[in-house]
Amino acid sequence: MNNRLYGNLIFELSKEGRKGYSLPTNHFGNYEIPASICRANDAELPACDELTVVRHYTNLSNNNFGVDTGFYPLGSCTMKYNPKINEEMAALPQFQNLHPLQPESTVMGAKALVLFLEESLCALTGLAHFTFKPYAGAHGELTGLMTIDNYHRSRGDMARKKVIVPDSAHGTNPASAAVCGLEILEVKSDANGQVDLVDLKRLVEAEGPNISAMMMTNPNTLGLFETSIPEIAKLIHDCGGLMYYDGANLNPMLGVCRPGDMGFDVMHINLHKTFSTPHGGGGPGAGPVGVREGLQDFFPYVSPHHGNFGVMMRACAYILSLGGEQIKNVGPLATLNANYIKESLKDVYELPIDGLCCHEFVFDGLKDKSTGVTTMDVAKRLLDYGYHAPTIYFPLLFHESLMIEPTENESKETLDNFIAVMRKIAEEAKTDPDEVKSAPHNTPIGRVDDVLAAKHPIVTYRALKNEEVKE
Amino acid sequence: MAKVIEGLYYSESHEYLKVEGNIGIIGITDYAQKALGNVVYVDMPDVDDEVEAGAEFGAVESVKAASDLNSPISGTVVEVNEALEDAPELINQDAYENWIIKVERSDPSEVENLMDAAAYEAFCEKEH
Numbered sequence: 187m188n189n190r191l192y193g194n195l196i197f198e199l200s201k202e203g204r205k206g207y208s209l210p211t212n213h214f215g216n217y218e219i220p221a222s223i224c225r226a227n228d229a230e231l232p233a234c235d236e237l238t239v240v241r242h243y244t245n246l247s248n249n250n251f252g253v254d255t256g257f258y259p260l261g262s263c264t265m266k267y268n269p270k271i272n273e274e275m276a277a278l279p280q281f282q283n284l285h286p287l288q289p290e291s292t293v294m295g296a297k298a299l300v301l302f303l304e305e306s307l308c309a310l311t312g313l314a315h316f317t318f319k320p321y322a323g324a325h326g327e328l329t330g331l332m333t334i335d336n337y338h339r340s341r342g343d344m345a346r347k348k349v350i351v352p353d354s355a356h357g358t359n360p361a362s363a364a365v366c367g368l369e370i371l372e373v374k375s376d377a378n379g380q381v382d383l384v385d386l387k388r389l390v391e392a393e394g395p396n397i398s399a400m401m402m403t404n405p406n407t408l409g410l411f412e413t414s415i416p417e418i419a420k421l422i423h424d425c426g427g428l429m430y431y432d433g434a435n436l437n438p439m440l441g442v443c444r445p446g447d448m449g450f451d452v453m454h455i456n457l458h459k460t461f462s463t464p465h466g467g468g469g470p471g472a473g474p475v476g477v478r479e480g481l482q483d484f485f486p487y488v489s490p491h492h493g494n495f496g497v498m499m500r501a502c503a504y505i506l507s508l509g510g511e512q513i514k515n516v517g518p519l520a521t522l523n524a525n526y527i528k529e530s531l532k533d534v535y536e537l538p539i540d541g542l543c544c545h546e547f548v549f550d551g552l553k554d555k556s557t558g559v560t561t562m563d564v565a566k567r568l569l570d571y572g573y574h575a576p577t578i579y580f581p582l583l584f585h586e587s588l589m590i591e592p593t594e595n596e597s598k599e600t601l602d603n604f605i606a607v608m609r610k611i612a613e614e615a616k617t618d619p620d621e622v623k624s625a626p627h628n629t630p631i632g633r634v635d636d637v638l639a640a641k642h643p644i645v646t647y648r649a650l651k652n653e654e655v656k657e
Numbered sequence: 658m659a660k661v662i663e664g665l666y667y668s669e670s671h672e673y674l675k676v677e678g679n680i681g682i683i684g685i686t687d688y689a690q691k692a693l694g695n696v697v698y699v700d701m702p703d704v705d706d707e708v709e710a711g712a713e714f715g716a717v718e719s720v721k722a723a724s725d726l727n728s729p730i731s732g733t734v735v736e737v738n739e740a741l742e743d744a745p746e747l748i749n750q751d752a753y754e755n756w757i758i759k760v761e762r763s764d765p766s767e768v769e770n771l772m773d774a775a776a777y778e779a780f781c782e783k784e785h
Contacts, residue, residue: 579722580722582722582724585692636695637720637746640718640720641698
């Protein structure tokens with residue numbers, strides 16, 4: 187079978203009466219389940235033999251793309267390699283078989299691990315305390331903002347309901363603020379892609395007593411290090427607000443500089459980005475929240491246990507395998523790789539803000555726009571050459587954003603091959619634009635109709651069946 | 658090149674305003690629809706809602722991004738373009754023909770804060 191064309195649904199392989207199990211003889215008699223809790227109709231589960239199930243999922247997994255199969259320069263997501271030792275550590279039965287509700291005296295090892303991770307994160311960020319309850323990055327953002335809101339309210343400072351967010355911010359920032367019941371004030375970027383201090387001063391003057399916090403990502407989503415942080419922190423602190431650090435782009439800072447030293451009061455860390463825990467396909471993630479001394483009393487109740495404990499174990503394994511000295515190389519190497527790609531491509535791709543970047547950077551599409559080949563086309567064409575596409579059309583500051591983040595893991599050969607392919611696509615855009623505009627050609631599914639997918643998504647087998655009936 | 662129509666007023670966030678007596682007809686410009694790409698959803702206010710100059714009144718969602726709609730003027734919504742509920746792509750076909758809301762204007766002098774066609778054309782040149 188051609189795996190590349192595998193596209194069956196398990197339901198389509200179902201044959202009535204087939205099964206992959208045989209139950210032992212029942213020696214215990216039947217238990218009468220009350221009719222009130224029985225389902226009205228049988229579950230419509232597919233009926234397949236074991237081999238069919240194994241082949242189905244193996245073939246599907248061969249259609250998958252991950253860091254283990256190829257280069258994955260998805261900007262802002264830090265798709266770094268997840269070392270296999272992390273998995274070995276998380277699979278230790280002494281930890282894996284713990285129950286969250288077993289007596290505390292029997293889980294001292296797990297508690298020591300949490301404490302070790304907290305101390306490590308404090309040392310790396312310059313903050314004083316961490317909570318591990320949040321289950322992912324955005325959950326961490328919400329937890330952090332709730333902490334800040336609790337702090338203001340504890341002081342009777344009830345008017346502070348507005349959060350300043352840069353126009354280059356991740357969409358989760360305004361979304362988390364809105365979920366927390368806060369109003370968003372957007373601050374503009376200046377010509378260098380950094381927070382516009384004039385606009386910020388205007389906002390602070392107009393709204394000072396209402397400002398709860400300012401959320402910042404540093405380096406920002408353009409991969410640029412914000413150089414006015416001390417001035418920004420002073421402006422916000424002087425008006426009574428707190429500084430929130432979005433840890434999405436912590437990677438290039440690792441072991442180089444610390445949010446706590448820059449004046450940030452609260453932050454979240456995406457363990458699934460910076461600390462090499464699994465990522466994509468739904469995680470599971472972890473978004474621990476760190477705070478300055480004194481703010482730990484205001485952590486809200488967001489979950490009963492320590493988030494995804496297995497993810498924390500993987501992060502510990504990563505920190506311990508690198509050690510205090512090696513971990514300082516993570517940021518500089520990620521920065522070096524990103525700058526290498528940027529400098530090697532900026533003659534054919536439009537670099538809107540020149541200069542050194544950190545771990546990632548953003549092109550504004552191809553330099554030669556006359557061919558009509560867009561960022562979307564370039565991204566689709568990359569799939570043909572076996573690469574995951576970069577992040578596209580984000581940040582919203584440019585029309586044709588193409589955001590590349592190679593991470594520190596990749597060899598020079600991998601980067602050189604990627605650069606060569608990106609240059610080849612730029613050339614194809616001139617010589618054979620239609621080939622690029624109709625890409626991908628070498629994937630199981632070609633160019634999808636994203637308008638139809640957005641307007642009329644069919645995401646369950648039942649919906650697909652109903653669709654067929656209508657036709 | 659994006660189309661700009663003489664006689665309309667334009668905002669920096671790329672909405673246009675067509676004035677018909679005390680009624681203001683508001684939509685997004687051709688430049689905005691081109692930049693957004695295929696529009697898949699338009700979030701519109703209800704009739705009788707108040708809108709405020711410079712404040713958000715809805716959103717346009719494309720395959721690329723969701724963008725807030727900002728009202729160029731203040732007033733009360735008197736009509737929304739219901740055709741966009743089922744066919745948001747009309748905005749891509751002709752952004753000026755397919756307006757989004759009609760507003761009864763509360764302050765006629767507000768148009769002075771908006772750009773005319775020539776100024777908006779220059780503004781778009783600078784944007785890119």
